[in-house]
Amino acid sequence: MRADMRSKITVLQLQAGYDPEGEPINDWQPVEGLTNLWASKEPLLGNEFFAAEQTQSKVEVKFRTYYVPGVTNEMRVQDSEGTYEILSAINVKNLNRELLMYCKKVK
Numbered sequence: 001m002r003a004d005m006r007s008k009i010t011v012l013q014l015q016a017g018y019d020p021e022g023e024p025i026n027d028w029q030p031v032e033g034l035t036n037l038w039a040s041k042e043p044l045l046g047n048e049f050f051a052a053e054q055t056q057s058k059v060e061v062k063f064r065t066y067y068v069p070g071v072t073n074e075m076r077v078q079d080s081e082g083t084y085e086i087l088s089a090i091n092v093k094n095l096n097r098e099l100l101m102y103c104k105k106v107k
Contacts, residue, residue, distance in 0.1 A: 005038040009063060012076040012083070028076055028083075039065035041079065044102075059087055063101040067091060077103055 011034035017025050042062045061084060063077055071089045078084070084103035092098040 004040040005065065007039050007041045007063075007079050008036050009039045009041075009065065010035045010078045011037070011068075011071055012078055014074070031070075031075070034068060034071070037065050037068070039063045039079075058104045059102045060084075060104045061102075063103060065099050065101075067096045067099045069096075071099060071101065076106065077101060082106070 011031045012028040013031045015027050015029045017027075019025050040063070042064065044059055044062055063079075063084075071086070073086050073089055075086050075089075076083055077086060083106045085106050086101050086103050088100075088102040090100040090102075092100055
């Protein structure tokens with residue numbers, strides 16, 4: 001574990017289904033194998049915040065973790081402080097070593 005990775009996160013995915021009465025249910029569930037991942041959580045500051053705002057709306061925080069395949073912007077990240085919508089998931093330099101997730105807090 002890198003020294004700056006002090007937060008544990010869980011990646012969530014929307015699970016659609018039906019309850020016993022046949023009503024649709026949409027619920028966010030942990031993705032198997034993507035729970036208790038060590039990550040660093042960094043607020044976006046200065047130029048980085050401005051650059052992120054050019055392409056994404058209301059990017060608030062960046063999670064940095066080891067690369068895991070299959071994480072998309074249709075998922076969410078949960079940590080001890082709340083749940084965040086993933087606006088962009090980036091495989092840094094396509095080396096499959098590091099994953100950056102630019103997120104905004106879900107209300």
